[in-house]
Amino acid sequence: MIDFTTEQMAKAEKLLRHIPGAAPAAMARAINRATESARTAAARKVRETYFIRHKDVTDTLKLRKATPTSLSASIVSSGSVIALTTFRVSPKSPQPQKAANVRWKNGKAFKIVARVKRGEGGPIKSAFVAKMQSGHVGVFKRVGTDRKPIDQFYGPSVPQMLGNPSVSDWVNEKAKETMGQRLDHEINRLLEANR
Structure with missing residues (x-):
């Protein structure tokens, strides 16, 4: 006001x-x-x-x-809340499961790097980018050991x-x-x- x-x-x-x-x-x-x-x-x-x-x-x-x-x-x-892919995410699209898709930092492998706030952010453990049937692309993680269910990551x-x-x-x-x-x-x- x-x-x-x-x-x-x-x-x-x-x-x-x-x-x-x-x-x-x-x-x-x-x-x-x-x-x-x-x-x-x-x-x-x-x-x-x-x-x-x-x-x-x-x-x-x-x-x-x-x-x-x-x-x-x-x-x-x-x-x-906004899908994490709206912010700075690398990679932004689904990648084939190859060694080339894995990045390395301090000797540890990770796949997804996300930055929501400037000066903050980094790799997300066990995350992956997927495209849903609706066409929406998001960053997800598996809830358990099976392929499904999965949860999406969001920013503020x-x-x-x-x-x-x-x-x-x-x-x-x-x-x-x-x-x-x-x-x-x-x-x-x-x-x-x-x-």
């Missing part, structure tokens, strides 16, 4: 008091621009922290805009990534900064237009 401070509202009302309805209109426009900017900043910050595509983040974000009669806006992200959901304090705190600060700048811009625009 992005809202104005009492001081910002008082400033707009004082400077625009001689123009009917101008203060709420200026605040609504400013908060909507700040919300749009925060959406872009959120997607960028998530991508700086996680190995995920911009579209995979923005597709989960919905904006609720402010109006002159409701001076608050929000950005809501909804979505469930976009809401979880956005909830990471290093992401959410940064986005909130950027939104507040943008909102103050946009409010000044909108006030000045209306004052110029009504001289």
